[in-house]
Amino acid sequence: MAKSTHPAVVHYALEPNAVELREVAVPEIGDDEVLLEVGAVSVCGSDVHQARNTHSWQVNIPVVLGHEFGGTVAQAGRAVRGFREGDRVVSETAARICGECLLCRTGRYNLCPSRKGFGYGIDGAMARWVRVPARCLHRIPDSLPFDLACLAEPHAVAYQAMCVNSTIRPGDLVVVLGPGPIGLLCARMAALSGADPLIVAGLSADAPRLEAAGRLGATRTVDTQTEDLDAVVRSYSAIGADLVCDASGASRPLGMALGLTRPDGQVTKVGWSPETIPLDVNPLVQRNLRIQGSFSHNYPVWERVIHLLDRGLTLPETIVGLRAPLEDWREAFDAMHEGRVIKSVLLPGGLPAV
Numbered sequence: 371m372a373k374s375t376h377p378a379v380v381h382y383a384l385e386p387n388a389v390e391l392r393e394v395a396v397p398e399i400g401d402d403e404v405l406l407e408v409g410a411v412s413v414c415g416s417d418v419h420q421a422r423n424t425h426s427w428q429v430n431i432p433v434v435l436g437h438e439f440g441g442t443v444a445q446a447g448r449a450v451r452g453f454r455e456g457d458r459v460v461s462e463t464a465a466r467i468c469g470e471c472l473l474c475r476t477g478r479y480n481l482c483p484s485r486k487g488f489g490y491g492i493d494g495a496m497a498r499w500v501r502v503p504a505r506c507l508h509r510i511p512d513s514l515p516f517d518l519a520c521l522a523e524p525h526a527v528a529y530q531a532m533c534v535n536s537t538i539r540p541g542d543l544v545v546v547l548g549p550g551p552i553g554l555l556c557a558r559m560a561a562l563s564g565a566d567p568l569i570v571a572g573l574s575a576d577a578p579r580l581e582a583a584g585r586l587g588a589t590r591t592v593d594t595q596t597e598d599l600d601a602v603v604r605s606y607s608a609i610g611a612d613l614v615c616d617a618s619g620a621s622r623p624l625g626m627a628l629g630l631t632r633p634d635g636q637v638t639k640v641g642w643s644p645e646t647i648p649l650d651v652n653p654l655v656q657r658n659l660r661i662q663g664s665f666s667h668n669y670p671v672w673e674r675v676i677h678l679l680d681r682g683l684t685l686p687e688t689i690v691g692l693r694a695p696l697e698d699w700r701e702a703f704d705a706m707h708e709g710r711v712i713k714s715v716l717l718p719g720g721l722p723a724v
């Protein structure tokens with residue numbers, strides 16, 4: 371690799387639309403890191419939020435966006451064991467952790483208080499090259515193309531939320547609020563876990579996403595602006611849902627989620643917003659509810675979702691609506707923001723010849 375600079379999508383100021391494609395220095399790797407040639411990086415709702423300055427987390431500007439990615443190892447540091455040049459991999463997102471706290475020592479390093487993730491704390495993968503600690507890597511089968519493998523990250527978010535932090539038994543009534551990429555993948559994980567009925571709810575503008583939910587296994591979709599979701603849920607079970615997953619990415623639907631849940635049921639919240647809300651917490655006590663937040667994922671979850679992706683069990687093509695070269699990042703972001711596609715994937719090496 372002769373070049374010393376490469377193109378990268380950089381978030382450079384904490385104001386709206388402060389993102390641009392820039393030539394930046396190719397990163398240098400440490401002994402326990404690899405330099406990855408990015409094969410594909412998918413656009414996350416959080417990338418779109420950062421670009422519009424509507425995010426609710428701290429961003430170290432300037433930073434290269436992108437935390438959902440896979441690629442080929444181009445160079446491995448001297449201390450790296452188990453990976454070498456030419457290996458096809460995907461990467462977890464906890465780019466920096468302390469390695470010493472209780473959470474790091476018990477394999478829950480994704481919750482390390484010092485954690486810094488790609489794309490907001492550490493330079494991410496919307497670039498030709500990205501520097502990655504070897505401990506973040508997972509090998510992927512040759513049969514799994516990068517433009518689907520990069521979806522391992524949102525898959526891991528959904529798997530953690532529905533299969534680790536929630537309990538679903540076959541025949542459970544599960545409701546998913548919010549049919550964005552994470553909500554749809556949560557619905558798919560619920561379907562794979564045996565949820566039935568499986569209700570996915572969204573707004574009128576979500577019509578194409580609700581249609582995708584049907585293909586991913588929802589037994590019923592609800593437009594909450596034209597239908598009474600509570601009545602639909604109670605038409606299946608008068609006491610309410612066993613599990614409600616709030617994947618709306620907003621704060622306010624949490625009250626609705628509590629209302630839809632049966633006594634002794636569970637609410638899992640994944641996705642967040644800067645908005646704080648007044649909330650009646652009495653139903654939690656009165657109906658013995660469990661409310662569980664879900665944040666990121668760790669090693670065993672990644673191994674599972676890579677298997678699911680490779681076997682095609684999560685129907686990942688259902689959510690990918692746009693594949694574009696890095697130069698077209700803005701269109702990829704806008705298409706998601708405007709709801710024209712569910713998920714965009716950027717291919718920094720360019721589009722494959724068909």
Ligand SMILES: [Zn+2]
Nearest residue numbers: 414416438524
């Ligand atoms: Zn993401």
Ligand SMILES: [Zn+2]
Nearest residue numbers: 468471474482
């Ligand atoms: Zn730690």
